[in-house]
Each structure stands twice: as C-alpha cells, then as structure tokens.
Amino acid sequence: MSEARSTKGERMSVTQRLCQKIDAVSFDSLPATVVDTARGAVMDGVANMLAGSQEPLASTLLSHLSRFPAAPGATVVGHSLRLDPFQAAFANGTFCHSMDFELMWYPPNHPTSPTLAAILALSELREVSGRDAIAALVAGFEIQGQLNQAIVDTGVRWPGGLHPPGLLGPFGAAVASTKLVELSVHQTQNALGIAASRAGGLMANTGTMTKSSHCGHSARVGLESALLAEVGYTASDDIFEATHGFNDVYFGGRLDLEPVVEAFGAPFRMVDPGMSVKKYPAQYPTHWSIDAALRIRSTGEFDPADIAQVTVEVGADNESARVERPTTGLAGKFSVSYTVAAALLDGVIDIDTFRDERLHSPDMQRTLEKVVIIKNPAVRAMDFAEAWSRVTVTLTDGSQHTARVDRPLGIWDNPLPWDLWVEKYQRCATRAVDADRAKEILARIERLEELSDLGRELTPLLSTQ
CATH class of the missing domain: 3.30.1330.120 (2-methylcitrate dehydratase PrpD)
Incomplete structure (x- = not known):
C-alpha cells in the first residue's frame, strides 16, 4: 500500500488521515447491521436519559443548571426546563450515565452518553436528519472504539485513574458533531485538537454523582469543539501524534496509532466485536x-x-x-x-x-x-x-x-433478545413519560432513518412540555 501524501507530496499525519476516514462515513456507506445497531444504541441511550432524568442525581444537577435557563434553548430530557445547547448536552449526557445502565463495550467504555447527548443538542441548533444522525453516531462510536482498542493492542497500560468516557468521550462527541455541521477535514482536525485539551475524568469519583458528569462533560465539550472549529478556532492539527499531544501525554508516545486509521470502519466496532447491552443498572x-x-x-x-x-x-x-x-x-x-x-x-x-x-x-x-x-x-x-x-x-x-x-446475557456473543431490550427501554422510559409517549418515542426511533428533522420529530418528545 502506498503512503498517503498531501497535495504537496508530504506524508499526511495520522490525525489528518484519520479525519479523512471520519469524513468518508455516510449513511449510504453503512452496512445494514451497523444501521440496526446504531438504532438500538439510540433506543438504549434515550431510555437511559429518560430514566436517569428522574434519579436523585438529576434533581441535584438541575437545581444548579436551572439557575441559567435559555430561550429558546435545547431540550433537557425528562423535564420542561430548556438550557443552552452545551448545558443541555451536559445534563442529558450525565443523565444517560447516571444509572450505569447504558451500553458497554470491550475494551471498557461507554460511547453512547457523550455521543448521543451531543447529537440531540445539535438537532435543535441545526436541521439533522435521522440518516445523518445515524452516520454521526457511528463515526462517534468508532473513534472511541478504535483508540481504545489501540491501547489494548499496543500493550500500553490504560492511564491510571482515568475514566474511559472522560478521556475518549470528547472525541466521540466532537466527531459526531463535526459530521452534522459538515466540517472540512482540516476543521475536523482542529475540533479534535480542541476536544483533546478538554479530556479527563478521575476514577476516584466512582460511586459518586461526579462519575456520571464525565460523560456529560464529554458531550458538552465535544459539541463546543466542533462549533468552535466551524468558526475558525484553531488547535493542533496533529493532536494524536504531536509532541505533548494525546499519545505523548497519556501513553508516553508508545501507542501505535496506525491501526486506528487502517482499521477505522473496517469493520465498525459496534458490530465487530459488537456492543454489550446491560441487563442491570450496575458496573x-x-x-x-x-x-x-x-x-x-x-x-x-x-x-x-x-x-x-x-x-x-x-x-x-x-x-x-x-x-x-x-x-x-x-x-x-x-x-x-x-x-x-x-x-x-x-x-x-x-x-x-x-x-x-x-x-x-x-x-x-x-x-x-x-x-x-x-x-x-x-x-x-x-x-x-x-x-x-x-x-x-x-x-x-x-x-x-x-x-x-462465563457469558452474561447481553454480552456481544450472548446477545440480549430484541424483545427484552425493548422491555428495558419501556421500563426506563416510563419512569419519566407516560406509556403512550414512550410508545411514540420508540416508534420514531424504530424508523429513525426516515425522520427528516430530529429537532422537530424526536428530540422535543423527550421533554415533559
């Protein structure tokens, strides 16, 4: 295989080549199995947001955020309150992880909460079709999964004490958002550079409300990173391999980043190895x-x-x-x-x-x-x-x-049957909305790719207005 080179004949950076792969993701390029899995991830994520919105954590968080309402603002799932899109992404991403009930992966991470929360917030800023939302979600999942797998494949120890969705989630939310606002490859490089400077999340906060906020924070900063890049805000355009960049700071430069580019979408990790659907709201x-x-x-x-x-x-x-x-x-x-x-x-x-x-x-x-x-x-x-x-x-x-x-029900090679997954959705959703509203939300998710504008056809249904 010949080396990828820029128009000036220089070898392209890892970050640039990765952003080209991200740019190439479209709904029409996705296999049916990926679309089906993405639709299930949206259902599971929405279920977690709705149920999480009724948790004690939510009332505490909203007692703070409600001091800063915004009009017209964006939907806060499970509530009538509206916030600016960044704070709405923060709240909804936090709700999604609050019960530790969202999708799991191997290597361990929770890709849904940062990615989906950013997509929903952005759907009330821009017209976002269901097809585009699916492609954005898939790309946001893939960047997280490939970086995480590279860590395992390289044999580098995960940075001690860092929560995976806090470290990787900003990239997932940023990538999804760049897809929806149609950034160029170079703008996407800047968005990832911005997001990288906002990554973190300490595992010492496991068992407290703050752990869930890592996911909400990732959604918020990922969304903002993309919108900053859209207006020309700059960052390192080779953030993954740069000196003092992601690989250097977190992994001492030992991470092999080439497979992240080469394996991106070949196949998508949400179907190979696949996701684990949690039966229980526990780690x-x-x-x-x-x-x-x-x-x-x-x-x-x-x-x-x-x-x-x-x-x-x-x-x-x-x-x-x-x-x-x-x-x-x-x-x-x-x-x-x-x-x-x-x-x-x-x-x-x-x-x-x-x-x-x-x-x-x-x-x-x-x-x-x-x-x-x-x-x-x-x-x-x-x-x-x-x-x-x-x-x-x-x-x-x-x-x-x-x-x-050895293999709990719900893990990728012992999958949770669809009817039990829908049952999980219904149990969660009806903690925040009535059965008819839950049914209508599910019906729209099941035909997600047919929706022309999520900001009119799906996201508002998640509020209690």
Whole structure:
C-alpha cells in the first residue's frame, strides 16, 4: 500500500488521515447491521436519559443548571426546563450515565452518553436528519472504539485513574458533531485538537454523582469543539501524534496509532466485536456475579434468611470487588458484594435496588456481613472475553448451591433478545413519560432513518412540555 501524501507530496499525519476516514462515513456507506445497531444504541441511550432524568442525581444537577435557563434553548430530557445547547448536552449526557445502565463495550467504555447527548443538542441548533444522525453516531462510536482498542493492542497500560468516557468521550462527541455541521477535514482536525485539551475524568469519583458528569462533560465539550472549529478556532492539527499531544501525554508516545486509521470502519466496532447491552443498572464487572446469584435464587430451594455464607469468586482485577461495604446506594452499583446480596434477597436487580433505603435495611446489612470475595489472580475480570464468576451459597444446614457464569446475557456473543431490550427501554422510559409517549418515542426511533428533522420529530418528545 502506498503512503498517503498531501497535495504537496508530504506524508499526511495520522490525525489528518484519520479525519479523512471520519469524513468518508455516510449513511449510504453503512452496512445494514451497523444501521440496526446504531438504532438500538439510540433506543438504549434515550431510555437511559429518560430514566436517569428522574434519579436523585438529576434533581441535584438541575437545581444548579436551572439557575441559567435559555430561550429558546435545547431540550433537557425528562423535564420542561430548556438550557443552552452545551448545558443541555451536559445534563442529558450525565443523565444517560447516571444509572450505569447504558451500553458497554470491550475494551471498557461507554460511547453512547457523550455521543448521543451531543447529537440531540445539535438537532435543535441545526436541521439533522435521522440518516445523518445515524452516520454521526457511528463515526462517534468508532473513534472511541478504535483508540481504545489501540491501547489494548499496543500493550500500553490504560492511564491510571482515568475514566474511559472522560478521556475518549470528547472525541466521540466532537466527531459526531463535526459530521452534522459538515466540517472540512482540516476543521475536523482542529475540533479534535480542541476536544483533546478538554479530556479527563478521575476514577476516584466512582460511586459518586461526579462519575456520571464525565460523560456529560464529554458531550458538552465535544459539541463546543466542533462549533468552535466551524468558526475558525484553531488547535493542533496533529493532536494524536504531536509532541505533548494525546499519545505523548497519556501513553508516553508508545501507542501505535496506525491501526486506528487502517482499521477505522473496517469493520465498525459496534458490530465487530459488537456492543454489550446491560441487563442491570450496575458496573459491568458485577454482571457475571449477578447472573450467577440470580440463577441460584431462581431455584427457590432455600429461604434467604437461612444463608450462612456467600462466597463470590472473581478475577483479582475486578474493579467492582474493591468496594465490599458500600456506604450509599449509588456506591452499591460498583460493588460485587452488594449486587450479589441484593440478587439473593430480592431475586431481581433494578433501578430501585440502588436506593440508600435498600442498602441500609436490616436484612441487607445482615447478608452483606456474610459475603466473602475471593479474588482469583488467574481470572482476567476486566478482559470481558475471558472473565467468569462463581457464586456459592452455604446454608445454615451445611448444604451448598453453586453457579458459575462465563457469558452474561447481553454480552456481544450472548446477545440480549430484541424483545427484552425493548422491555428495558419501556421500563426506563416510563419512569419519566407516560406509556403512550414512550410508545411514540420508540416508534420514531424504530424508523429513525426516515425522520427528516430530529429537532422537530424526536428530540422535543423527550421533554415533559
């Protein structure tokens, strides 16, 4: 293959060639499987935004943002409030991640919340068709997925303490926005340079409201980066490979960026390996243990009050095994101990599992004291292709019940059936809107590519006006 060169005969930068790939993405170029997956991602993202808009986090966030209303402004999902498009993207992206219920990926990341929130906000600034929104979403997902995969393929350690959607999300939101405002290749390079200077998000905030704001922040700054580039705001035009740029600062220059360009869209990572649809509103490494605990609970062969001990074997690197005694319901989303105890006691894990009242109830506290986590160094819990978990319940009479889960339902190679995915949407959506409105929203998402103007035909339906 000959080297890509500019019109002056110089070899093009990685960033420039990547932006050419981004520029080439169009609805007509997308395989049907990609379009179907993108439509599902929009459904899942909207569901998360609607349900997330009713979470305690949302009322706290809006008590701040409502001090700065804007007219005509942009839709705040699940509310009548309107904000400027950047703050609306921030709010909606935060809502989308607030329950830890949005789509998951490998390598680990949540690409929906930054990307979709930016698209919805922009749809009320510019005329955005459903076809263009799908292409923008796909490109926004792909830049995040390819950068993340390059990290794994190169064998470079993920920058310690950084939350993936905080680091990669600004690029996803920026790329989606550049597609919708039809920036040139060079303008897109500038947009990515601007976005790179706004990336971050510390994992120390896991289990607090701030973790979700990483996704909202990514949506906001990605959207703004594209609009700044549109009017001529400048940035490094080779931000990925530049000295003191993305690769240099975060990875010491060791990241191999060539595969990011070469593999972009060949195939799109949202279909290969594919996305994981979450069944439970909890950090993904808990799902293996939840499935195992629910399998035991479903036998109906014992009374949870008779549990003497629960052992949960997970990989030693399982991020959700770090918090054995969460202090808030929100923190319980990131705890194998809590999610397993809740599954055994209640036989279900849903949004209301993670309320402070449930965490501090006497039966939950008694059961938590009986949970023992075994961290197996031979199991790679954060490599979702290799992870497994085993739950063993020992009863007071000495009998035991054991279940091991290798592939939780919803992971890319054990996909959640469409009817169960729609059921998830309905459960989430009707926390914010009535059943008829939820049905109408779903109907429009299901024919998304037929919509001519999202800002008139879809986005306003997500408010309570």
